[in-house]
Amino acid sequence: MNARITGTGGYLPEKIIHNKHFESSLETSDEWIYARTGIRKRHVIAAHESTASMAEMAANRALDAAGLDADEVDLIIVGTSSPDRVFPSTACILQDKLGISDCVAFDVQAACSGFIYALGIAHQFIKAGGAKKALIIGAEANSRILDYSDRSTCVIFGDGAGAVVLEATEEQGILSTHLHSDGQYKDLLYVNNPIKDQLEDGDKAYLTMHGNDVYKVAVKTLGRIVDETLDANGMVKSDVDWLIPHQANIRIISSVAKKLNMPMEKVVLTIENQGNTSSASIPLALDQAVRDGRIKKGHVVLMEAFGGGFVWGSALVKM
Numbered sequence: 153m154n155a156r157i158t159g160t161g162g163y164l165p166e167k168i169i170h171n172k173h174f175e176s177s178l179e180t181s182d183e184w185i186y187a188r189t190g191i192r193k194r195h196v197i198a199a200h201e202s203t204a205s206m207a208e209m210a211a212n213r214a215l216d217a218a219g220l221d222a223d224e225v226d227l228i229i230v231g232t233s234s235p236d237r238v239f240p241s242t243a244c245i246l247q248d249k250l251g252i253s254d255c256v257a258f259d260v261q262a263a264c265s266g267f268i269y270a271l272g273i274a275h276q277f278i279k280a281g282g283a284k285k286a287l288i289i290g291a292e293a294n295s296r297i298l299d300y301s302d303r304s305t306c307v308i309f310g311d312g313a314g315a316v317v318l319e320a321t322e323e324q325g326i327l328s329t330h331l332h333s334d335g336q337y338k339d340l341l342y343v344n345n346p347i348k349d350q351l352e353d354g355d356k357a358y359l360t361m362h363g364n365d366v367y368k369v370a371v372k373t374l375g376r377i378v379d380e381t382l383d384a385n386g387m388v389k390s391d392v393d394w395l396i397p398h399q400a401n402i403r404i405i406s407s408v409a410k411k412l413n414m415p416m417e418k419v420v421l422t423i424e425n426q427g428n429t430s431s432a433s434i435p436l437a438l439d440q441a442v443r444d445g446r447i448k449k450g451h452v453v454l455m456e457a458f459g460g461g462f463v464w465g466s467a468l469v470k471m
């Protein structure tokens with residue numbers, strides 16, 4: 153059994169924070185942020201919203217696009233590192249919001265690679281006959297784990313959610329997925345566990361990042377995964393119609409595009425207006441490019457992500 157993406161959806165909170173906003177409270181500037189990251193602004197969740205409520209908006213849009221009723225879904229996987237609760241999973245909270253009475257529902261915690269991990273797992277489920285209609289989501293309330301006095305992290309991340317419907321089909325849609333991790337880098341990008349910290353040392357559970365070290369490993373690793381993905385499919389660079397990278401830093405994205413000999417017009421970019429939305433960035437970018445007509449049925453799309461762990465992965469998809 154094969155699997156194909158039959159619908160996409162996205163949601164961004166209404167509130168937008170421009171780079172200029174940070175200039176009054178931090179030693180930073182719009183020029184520095186844009187030159188080093190490619191980011192101009194990011195969306196930030198409202199007090200009444202949550203990771204699950206953003207996931208619900210994105211999921212409903214993806215279900216509409218696929219022409220599916222929520223109760224037809226038999227698998228929900230949410231990639232998130234900013235869940236509403238430690239447990240139950242955001243997937244279970246979403247399941248309740250969508251009114252689905254019985255299905256498999258769980259979260260995947262793979263930092264910025266959360267969506268690619270969720271897609272890879274759902275693909276295996278469908279291939280093995282364990283599911284027929286899956287909702288795969290990346291959703292993050294990053295603003296709730298940021299220290300707004302740390303200029304090296306708070307300017308980078310934004311909030312949002314993206315979703316796809318993945319259905320069992322005769323034709324091949326997901327060509328391959330490739331998942332990796334290497335825990336030796338666990339101290340370069342992390343968020344502490346608030347429960348443990350409350351008990352032990354009272355540290356706040358904020359995102360901590362050694363940006364420059366992360367940058368160097370990300371560039372090397374993502375270059376390698378491009379080769380791995382194409383080789384696994386017997387394809388060459390020119391077979392790829394679109395690159396949808398995790399939106400971490402425009403300089404990282406450009407170096408992967410260069411590796412693929414891909415002009416930047418063929419790279420779906422959202423980073424300027426959304427910042428790094430972690431596991432939401434790839435499904436949000438996919439949704440944007442499908443809805444504005446750039447990505448069409450039959451196009452070959454390479455998605456790749458890298459994040460804290462480190463965890464990284466790719467998916468080669470025929471739309």
Ligand code: COA
Nearest residue numbers: 179180184188264303304307363364366367400401458459
């Ligand atoms: N405004 C102004 N200066 C800043 C700043 C900001 N927002 N953030 C950091 N700086 C400063 C640093 O404090 C440092 O100052 P110093 O030289 O006086 O110590 C200087 O800029 C250079 O810092 P460095 O970390 O070497 O900068 P950089 O060129 O590597 O850019 C990042 C920083 C975070 C933009 C970049 O490293 C990056 O994007 N890394 C990857 C992050 C990533 O992808 N994370 C997510 C993975 S999923």
